[in-house]
Amino acid sequence: MxxxxxxxxxxxxxxxxxxxxxxxxxxxxxxxxxxxxxxxxxxxxxxxxxxxxxxxxxxxxxxxxxxxxxxxxxxxxxxxxxxxxxxxxxxxxxxxxxxxxxxxxxxxxxxxxxxxxxxxxxxxxxxxxxxxxxxxALWGTEDIARLDAAGGLQSLRVTMATHPDGFRLEGPLAAARCSEPRTVLYEGPVRGLCPFAPRNSNTMAAAALAAPSLGFDGVVGVLVADLSLTDRHVVDVELRGPPGPSGRSFAVSTRRENPAQPGAVTGSAxxxxxxxxxxxxxxxxxxxxxxxx
Ligand SMILES: NC(=O)c1ccc[n+]([C@@H]2O[C@H](COP(=O)([O-])OP(=O)(O)OC[C@H]3O[C@@H](n4cnc5c(N)ncnc54)[C@H](O)[C@@H]3O)[C@@H](O)[C@H]2O)c1
Missing domain, CATH: 3.40.50.720 (NAD(P)-binding Rossmann-like Domain)
Incomplete structure (x- = not known):
């Protein structure tokens, strides 16, 4: 039926x-x-x-x-x-x-x-x-979108870390050497990363779309090559609201560890x-x- x-x-x-x-x-x-x-x-x-x-x-x-x-x-x-x-x-x-x-x-x-x-x-x-x-792979999409719509989002940072074999990089990033245990390949606006890591920046792009007040120019993306992460993709999302009357800000951090086959751009979950x-x-x-x- x-x-x-x-x-x-x-x-x-x-x-x-x-x-x-x-x-x-x-x-x-x-x-x-x-x-x-x-x-x-x-x-x-x-x-x-x-x-x-x-x-x-x-x-x-x-x-x-x-x-x-x-x-x-x-x-x-x-x-x-x-x-x-x-x-x-x-x-x-x-x-x-x-x-x-x-x-x-x-x-x-x-x-x-x-x-x-x-x-x-x-x-x-x-x-x-x-x-x-x-x-x-973006955890908390609705919460981010709701906070953004309520005017409560001041900064959003998405860090994607995996083994360098899981990256498909282009342009200057393709030539980057990842001999250290942990190498930060890029840190800056998501818009600047997407053309050079089109297949490894999708989670950050989804975050930019979930938070239009910050968008591709305001959401910070960090791409990390980590030699120890042979079997998983790790995505950290860190956000902050503006400081309240006490001077303190609302803040959330999540970490998503997703098992992935070595070299795959997409994890199982x-x-x-x-x-x-x-x-x-x-x-x-x-x-x-x-x-x-
Ligand atoms: N939104 C997210 O969080 C997220 C997560 C994982 C993957 N993705 C994206 O989804 C897409 C598919 O992922 P996947 O794990 O199936 O990748 P995959 O490498 O297993 O498969 C990609 C498929 O697209 C084809 N392809 C590759 N480059 C192409 C091109 N330039 N033109 C036409 N076809 C092309 C390949 O032949 C293959 O069939 C990728 O772009 C990937 O970056 C997004």
Whole structure:
């Protein structure tokens, strides 16, 4: 029996919600497997999978679901397109996808490019579709957003530490040497880090979107190569409010230690978080704008 996601914003007789997936790496494979095994019960139908290297899908994705040409995804009539490939895909194809469907962005570092954010917002308003952003490895997303909306956030700092093999760095950061036990590769505005660590700055980018009063220029990102972290990703979130009458500030620190296979850019708990984000955004009504889920 097909069970509809409550409050999905679709007429009950309109059939299952049609989902397409861009990217077939660690996250893409997991989401596709969940959609194929549980989708029908949840009112979700996988309508295509696209991957840069189509041969990686052989034997795992039915031929009829393999999308050859990303630009032709509208022909599959998706309701939701999930990006779990690379920020470049969001930058290049995101605005066009919004003409056809809501978009769930798995690589929010793409939005550090102000022009990309502007084009996504314009397309979202024009076509009345949502840009959802997966919170990924960011713990406490709602609390950060609520504090920010209440005007209670003065500083936000997100530190991501892992073994250097877990990094995919570009530009000047790619040449950095990590021979010390712990090397700080970058410390500064998240906007300056994303272009050089597009696949390792997504948690910081999600924080910048959760706290628009600080945004990509005000949230501080710290990237740390730690030779001891061979099997996990560690994300520290530290925030402060403005000083109160006593001179003291409200402050929160969280540490998320996520087991990860050596060299993987995505830890195990983050794979689960993405599936929950996919289910979550299918339960939200489509409305223009950028929404964390
Ligand atoms: N928001 C978060 O907290 C968070 C957490 C983990 C991963 N991510 C992001 O999600 C995305 C997928 O992660 P993953 O663990 O599945 O990675 P992965 O390396 O296992 O798979 C990436 C997939 O995208 C494809 N790909 C890589 N570069 C591409 C490009 N330039 N153009 C088109 N396709 C490309 C690869 O072929 C592969 O199929 C990455 O961008 C990653 O940074 C975000």
């Amino acid at each position: 097909v069970r509809r996601a409550p409050g999905s914003g679709m007429a009950p007789d309109s059939g299952p919600r049609r989902v397409g997936v861009l990217g077939f790496g660690r996250l893409g494979q997991s989401l596709v497997s969940h959609l194929l095994s549980q989708g029908q019960d949840l009112g979700l139908e996988l309508v295509f999978v696209w991957n840069r290297n189509p041969e990686h899908m052989a034997g795992q994705v039915p031929q009829s679901l393999q999308l050859k040409n990303l630009a032709a995804l509208g022909e599959r009539h998706p309701d939701l397109v999930v990006e779990v490939a690379h920020p470049k895909i969001v930058q290049e194809f995101g605005p066009g996808i919004l003409e056809h469907a809501n978009l769930l962005v798995g690589s929010p570092s793409a939005l550090a490019d102000a022009n990309t954010e502007k084009r996504l917002l314009e397309a979202s308003r024009r076509w009345d579709h949502s840009v959802f952003v997966a919170r990924g 983050t794979v689960t978080a993405f599936w929950r984000s996919l289910l979550g955004c299918c339960q939200l009504p489509a409305r223009p704008g950028i929404h964390l889920c």
